[in-house]
Amino acid sequence: MIGAINSALDVMLARDASVVVMGEDVGFFGGVFRATAGLQKRYGTHRIFDTPITECGIIGVAIGMGAYGLRPVPEIQFADYIYPALDQLVSEAARLRYRSAGEFTAPITVRSPFGGGIFGGQTHSQSPEGIFTHCSGLKTVIPSTPYDAKGLLIAAIEDNDPVIFFEPKRIYNGPFHGHYDRPATSWAGHPQAQVPTGHYRIALGKAAVVREGMDLTILCYGAMVHVVANTVAEMAIDAEIIDLRTLIPLDIATIEASVKKTGRCLIVHEATRTSGFGAELSALVQERCFYHLEAPVGRVTGFDTPYPYSLEWAYFPGPVRIRSAIEALFEDLRP
Amino acid sequence: MIGAINSALDVMLARDASVVVMGEDVGFFGGVFRATAGLQKRYGTHRIFDTPITECGIIGVAIGMGAYGLRPVPEIQFADYIYPALDQLVSEAARLRYRSAGEFTAPITVRSPFGGGIFGGQTHSQSPEGIFTHCSGLKTVIPSTPYDAKGLLIAAIEDNDPVIFFEPKRIYNGPFHGHYDRPATSWAGHPQAQVPTGHYRIALGKAAVVREGMDLTILCYGAMVHVVANTVAEMAIDAEIIDLRTLIPLDIATIEASVKKTGRCLIVHEATRTSGFGAELSALVQERCFYHLEAPVGRVTGFDTPYPYSLEWAYFPGPVRIRSAIEALFEDLRP
Amino acid sequence: MNPSSPLANRPALRLHVPEPPARPGEEASFADLAIPEAGAACQPASDAPPAEFRELAYALIRVLDDEGRAVGPWNPRLDPDRLRAMLRAMVLTRAFDDVMFRAQRQGKTSFYMKSLGEEAVSIGAAFALAGDDMLFPSYRQQGLLIARGWSIEDMMNQIYGNRADRLMGRQLPIMYSVKEASFFSISGNLATQFPQAVGWAMASAAKGDTRIAATWCGEGSTAEGDFHSACTFASVYRAPVILNVVNNQWAISAFSGFAGAEATTFAARGIGYGIASLRVDGNDALAVFAATQWAADRARTNHGPTLIEHFTYRAEGHSTSDDPGAYRSSAEARAWPLGDPVARLAQHLVAIGEWSEGQQAELERECAAQIRATQKAAEANGVFGHGFNQPFATMFEGVFEQMPWHLAEQQRQMLDEQKAAGL
Amino acid sequence: MNPSSPLANRPALRLHVPEPPARPGEEASFADLAIPEAGAACQPASDAPPAEFRELAYALIRVLDDEGRAVGPWNPRLDPDRLRAMLRAMVLTRAFDDVMFRAQRQGKTSFYMKSLGEEAVSIGAAFALAGDDMLFPSYRQQGLLIARGWSIEDMMNQIYGNRADRLMGRQLPIMYSVKEASFFSISGNLATQFPQAVGWAMASAAKGDTRIAATWCGEGSTAEGDFHSACTFASVYRAPVILNVVNNQWAISAFSGFAGAEATTFAARGIGYGIASLRVDGNDALAVFAATQWAADRARTNHGPTLIEHFTYRAEGHSTSDDPGAYRSSAEARAWPLGDPVARLAQHLVAIGEWSEGQQAELERECAAQIRATQKAAEANGVFGHGFNQPFATMFEGVFEQMPWHLAEQQRQMLDEQKAAGL
Ligand SMILES: Cc1ncc(C[n+]2csc(CCOP(=O)(O)OP(=O)(O)O)c2C)c(N)n1
Ligand SMILES: Cc1ncc(C[n+]2csc(CCOP(=O)(O)OP(=O)(O)O)c2C)c(N)n1
Ligand SMILES: [Mg+2]
């Protein structure tokens, strides 16, 4: 997936002279996860440059560059470090078009690795996407495969609104099936690992039906798509798995059609449970599919604790928890 | 309500030498809403002081003071300006106890006026409580009456965990019934406007049943409690109105019992809809009361737009929207 | 002093909490304020390394002396027509403030902020910059727009949030946005424009463009982290930007000591980053002009950013929402030793024989009349009030370039509900 | 230069992007670095106003000269026993780093960060402070704990996240918290400890306590807004705090130029706030000791904060996660002109006749043995790995003082699910 992201940046840097890439360690070094490797050499220090360590400054500067007419792609080294930039993102980038009635816009794409599974502890593991979905004026995009990562990132950069692009770092190097005690797998051989070298776009706001099914609908995104798919395969249940890909704007039509068909819905994300994006999904599903639901909409999420370093695999929503939640959807709990 | 808040601070400053009050303009001037009026004169500049205009610094310094052993009560002048402090709140205050296994704590109470209704425009009207409910380790409290404001604020200051205390500025001077075109009312004569001068506590985590009823349950907090109560009175419907008072920890028992009794639930808040705390409430209610629900859980919220200055009263969730949502709960939309 | 043992007999610590020189009811005096002579500050070459003139951060660049003479190396030697044009912009700004303040008191708008006493800061700068240089102002630089000749009626329409408001009633009064005048959308969040201005300037430099950027914030706002990240980026990439700190002594009710003024100047902040830093008499339009011109030359020739502290005084309340009599001595504004910027520039024109008291009175009358006429025209488009000047549907537009389904749905639902309720 | 017209014939702007002196494969040289003589920097009285000694922010306080003599006004004149104790703490820290680094490579822990080459910065300071002064360190001041005599086994338990880890495996390795040693919980977020330290110091002052605070961050981290708000608060309230900036030339892969080092020193940041500012040879334990002692005296006598830049060099990678050979010249560490802090202090002891090469070798052997023995003891409590050293239930504890229902419910559900799954 890192290669796909690098390729998306490469394609956009080559096509559009207004694209610039900036962030901590993204320049000569090519990023702590190598997402920008080789790009500075190819496009020069005016287009790809290291920045001072101030996330507030990185986003503020990117907004100013966007107002000038560039298309900055700032990187926040870990999503856990996006909070110092929150004011610039929420009060500025997200509001600029509206408050200036379209005179000024902030066409920036904020890339940031997020999520757990690499023993990063409290400050290298968080999934703060829910916060951004609550703040009007921002789009939030999360890919789950190399193919999608490239197509979505290109679409995000071409989009004229600010986009938060969270990259599930657990699956940078291979799809992860949730069994932390089994050998890691690489992307090689995955059907979505083949990434065309040129330009292509995956429209923002369109979910992917990863698996069609009749028994229940599972809504997920990022690394969880693979954990869910694997658990479903292990259970041999006929689940419809929807990879949201874009949280805002959400592909509500796909979700609604699926849940109306299956009558059951489970939501899976890594972020803490309370007021996470899963809450919004649950609310939407029951608002729109109430009369089709045969069981309460379920949620499997990170717990409402800080990310615990050494208990990572107890925290990470894995096959055990997903299986148990699926089973619960078929229990009759009628009082 | 301003007087009640002032009184709570007064009581705590007098009782506990470790309480300090700090923020922009809170000292000599007594705060832009007068919440701290007279306190500096009474307790001196070491206990109540103006600060530089850096919300990050205010909270960071308060955390350090808390670690020393004080009980700081920092004010953020408007909730819209809390974002620069988000990292200190979320990554530091909220995580300190956990990450240090209880060695260090941040017993701070962050007071901040929030919500709309005073023509404050985009940056003096927001309701960001949802964000804080998503971040583990923070408590979030929102009073709706002078009596509650004082008792809850005292409980918050005495609490050993960090508390975000949002004050609905629209009702600082009187309960607001949602009809912006009718004369403003003052607190005088309101049953909850009588505030004892001394110390009393309202436990965090306990909701108030503002009105008992059989037809439906309405969950709300802050200024919305009054708008809801008034709309219900105008409709002459037998609604049970629950004022949550504390969002985290939530009084789930009261909510669950009520919805199981009424079979219908409406959630009302000013914050933007998507991923607002209403989403969590909706998810929780349907998870716990699924088989008792006779209609989808409804939400009346702020729209997913920035707060629009001149269309404030079209944005503010008022009687028209609440009435229409209540009526919808009784329509049979079965397909 | 063993690393693990406490020290005995240490003195008790004390917390220092700043106190302003005068509170309500007290005499105000700025006697402790050392005011350097006009003409005394040296002028380095605009490409000199910042380390060579750090003392300018502690000096005060002044051109107009007490007799209205323009003196010293910073004298920009402007021709009388330009001086009169500057004076006119300042008088016009003051008349505009006056009328809009009263409009607020009359309930025609909900909020207003004057720049009384600080007109030279904006107008001196606007005259020294090119018209296409990009401005990232705070809420107290209305003078920039007026100096650039932008439509005052357009500004009033925004203040009234009326039908002709280009910003569609979406912003608090005075939060202008005028792309046509290279004037960035004003934010209600303090100092956020600082890194944005630096970013704009970096983009201009990266593109080999010729336009520079300038930004303004109050001395109180310098405490925000945004200010710091702006200075850091500006220093690291030598951005062609002018960072203006308007030190008007007050931040709502907090005097400048709460932003650090007891310990040093605000111009010294720039020294901390190795940025060229000037401290200027902000009530002296010629000094502001000269410093801005110097900084602009510096930026245009790739010598990087300049931070300018404008030493001035906020002669009125913070906004229409506060009463300054509650927190500062009412005698303070009169005691301010640097005088009134309009009077000082007029005095200079008189001193050089290019102006008279009569002409000044006439100019003030004329500007007042112009503003009143403009006000009438603006009010024909409606004033603020509980009536709605904008169609409800517009509330949902412009959040994104294209309206996503959830906003379209919310829009539809609201319109339906309003209709059903007979609104 | 009419305020609304663009300028003709302006030169094209250029963006300056800093470049480090050497990249991989290139020769490394610090020849351009002016290294002042040891003993050359003046020493002001510790109650002198900061404006009187601004030049110290641009100087380099050095005590040990090239021959190992302690010279000049900053010579703290420590007795040989204390010097030996400092040396021992430095050697112990280095041995600890060495063993823990290898433990990571052996898969016994997931992460480690060395302080090689920077030992004097922590240990010089720890010896100059009182044992109950409060420390707010970054992740690279393990030397503070070791100098304070804190249990190395306890530190290892944390690194291994094992059964004896007081932090219950909740924190990334090296993110210690030791209240007993007045050592604040380390955060993974850069610079957040800076305003916290200032707040702690303000609280101490407000309470008439006698304890002061000290905090550390890297030169790269100074760019964060937290650094700025800390300096602002420290200046405004004259907080009894020592603000240490460890300029080790690198921030992961970014050289100090990306934090502003091309334009000025990091000590100069303090000048911007009117804070007393010192620039110190960070590889000279005596200079670090003297500067810290001076700053502590200043703070203890209510003369406010001091910012100290420690000029040093990060001799290893940023952490176990990076290979410095990918972004800097591998010759750089050897070319660093300020030498090795351990060797320099040892040389001094030898020079004054209180130490020998043999004793040094013996000390190193002894420290290595001590660390190895400690490691064995710590490993008896378990090492990090995929096994779980903490009971699952503990994950939900300590989020709040009392566990609220939703965490209790999540805890119960998890335990039930694990049980049902036979885990
Ligand atoms: C982030 C943020 N915090 C607080 C405020 C509230 N506020 C508005 S103006 C102001 C004072 C600013 O003072 P100063 O920077 O000196 O500017 P001046 O008004 O004097 O021009 C404050 C605290 C705000 N608008 N934004
Ligand atoms: C807020 C935040 N942003 C980014 C990071 C990632 N990060 C960790 S260490 C580091 C470099 C810090 O360099 P410096 O301050 O010079 O300290 P040093 O490692 O040299 O001691 C970065 C960018 C972080 N931990 N926190
Ligand atoms: Mg001011």
Ligand SMILES: [Mg+2]
């Ligand atoms: Mg460093």
